[in-house]
Amino acid sequence: MTPQQLAGLLKKPELNDDDIVTLLGLTDPGLCGMLRDAAFARTTELLGPYVYYRGLIELSNICTANCRYCGIRKANHAVKRYTMTQEEIVEQAVWAARNGYGSVCLQSGERHDEKFIEFICSCLREIHEKTKGPLLPKGVGVTLSLGDQEEEVYRRWAEACGNPESLRYLARFETSNPKLFAMLHSTPGTNEKNLEHRFACLRSLRRCGYQVGSGVMIGIPGQTLEDLAHDIRTFQEIDVDMIGMGPYLRSEGNDLESLGQMEPRALLQLALNMIAVTRLVMGPVNIAAATALQAIRDDGREMGIEYGCNIVMPNLSPQRFRKGYQLYDNKPCLDDEPTHCASCLEKRIESRGRSVGWNMSGSSRHYLRRMGRPDEVKPAKDYTPDGKRLIRLRAI
Numbered sequence: 019m020t021p022q023q024l025a026g027l028l029k030k031p032e033l034n035d036d037d038i039v040t041l042l043g044l045t046d047p048g049l050c051g052m053l054r055d056a057a058f059a060r061t062t063e064l065l066g067p068y069v070y071y072r073g074l075i076e077l078s079n080i081c082t083a084n085c086r087y088c089g090i091r092k093a094n095h096a097v098k099r100y101t102m103t104q105e106e107i108v109e110q111a112v113w114a115a116r117n118g119y120g121s122v123c124l125q126s127g128e129r130h131d132e133k134f135i136e137f138i139c140s141c142l143r144e145i146h147e148k149t150k151g152p153l154l155p156k157g158v159g160v161t162l163s164l165g166d167q168e169e170e171v172y173r174r175w176a177e178a179c180g181n182p183e184s185l186r187y188l189a190r191f192e193t194s195n196p197k198l199f200a201m202l203h204s205t206p207g208t209n210e211k212n213l214e215h216r217f218a219c220l221r222s223l224r225r226c227g228y229q230v231g232s233g234v235m236i237g238i239p240g241q242t243l244e245d246l247a248h249d250i251r252t253f254q255e256i257d258v259d260m261i262g263m264g265p266y267l268r269s270e271g272n273d274l275e276s277l278g279q280m281e282p283r284a285l286l287q288l289a290l291n292m293i294a295v296t297r298l299v300m301g302p303v304n305i306a307a308a309t310a311l312q313a314i315r316d317d318g319r320e321m322g323i324e325y326g327c328n329i330v331m332p333n334l335s336p337q338r339f340r341k342g343y344q345l346y347d348n349k350p351c352l353d354d355e356p357t358h359c360a361s362c363l364e365k366r367i368e369s370r371g372r373s374v375g376w377n378m379s380g381s382s383r384h385y386l387r388r389m390g391r392p393d394e395v396k397p398a399k400d401y402t403p404d405g406k407r408l409i410r411l412r413a414i
């Protein structure tokens with residue numbers, strides 16, 4: 019493909035399946051750069067200059083599922099299991115709210131027992147009460163990432179959170195190819211996975227009022243460019259509000275080690291292409307720069323931002339918990355504390371021409387439009403003309 023041909027393709031108002039496959043498969047650095055610039059410009063045009071934080075709280079690594087790709091699956095007996103206390107979880111959420119993060123994400127392994135369900139309700143109620151204030155009148159926004167659940171459970175958590183306008187749920191479908199999905203989840207056990215059931219969960223979440231997030235892994239052994247193109251079409255069909263995608267990475271504790279992993283440079287480029295094409299096709303959805311990008315290259319998440327991401331999920335876990343939550347090998351920042359991650363990240367984001375949307379909940383604009391709600395108010399200017407920061411924390 020010549021640069022002229024690519025420029026023509028990138029100008030098309032709608033991409034067809036062949037176009038998508040062509041863009042996903044780009045490897046020439048110059049052409050990839052053109053795709054990156056088109057996606058970055060489209061992101062600015064649709065969403066403005068902000069990148070939003072979701073402070074990630076990895077509250078427990080206990081899991082009843084056995085997803086073969088996952089380093090903390092139930093059958094990995096080498097992992098020491100932990101669950102944070104309610105006090106520890108709430109403390110992290112309050113820290114995030116006080117430090118200008120408009121929202122947090124509670125993530126853990128999958129459990130269906132009543133004790134766990136009620137524990138989450140209780141955490142959500144306390145987080146809401148303790149984060150309400152002049153900066154965040156409705157409390158901190160909450161994203162949940164707690165696996166496949168009954169609709170009734172999604173409803174109970176939605177009620178407990180107290181801030182329905184900034185309520186979100188992430189449940190990646192991992193791949194839209196049913197055979198590949200079956201391969202990823204083929205370990206027999208009590209909590210087996212099924213692609214149609216995952217889609218049904220996403221529909222339940224929508225009925226319960228969540229902003230619905232999903233996503234896939236990129237570079238799964240056996241996956242094709244056509245599969246990834248179909249994943250993007252599936253995002254359209256589900257009409258997702260948010261997307262989280264990252265490269266598939268091998269992991270010592272997983273059950274796919276023998277199948278290997280794509281060569282890291284090619285894998286990173288494929289993941290970045292997938293982000294850019296998803297932005298071009300999906301418009302004003304939120305797209306998160308997955309931490310897995312950073313596991314391949316130190317500035318992988320910043321590259322994700324250049325290719326169209328507008329969300330970053332800084333890890334809020336105290337250092338002592340981080341080793342227990344290694345979904346894949348080389349997970350970055352294992353030795354860092356949250357304060358370090360926060361300051362490091364803002365510099366990284368600004369180095370790529372974006373600013374952090376401090377104290378903004380950063381709801382998906384796609385969602386706000388669907389609900390007929392106005393766009394979130396833009397905060398006052400962050401910087402003086404000579405580049406000094408004016409105010410960091412401000413009410414909106």
Ligand code: 5AD
Pocket residue numbers: 087088089190192234235264265266267268269272310345346347
């Ligand atoms: N490589 C990349 N991503 C992974 N995830 C889990 N294991 C891996 C891995 N080995 C991702 C899955 C899951 C999310 C929480 O983490 O996509 O949905």
Ligand code: FES
Pocket residue numbers: 081082083084085088089090091092126127128
């Ligand atoms: Fe349960 Fe990964 S298999 S969190």
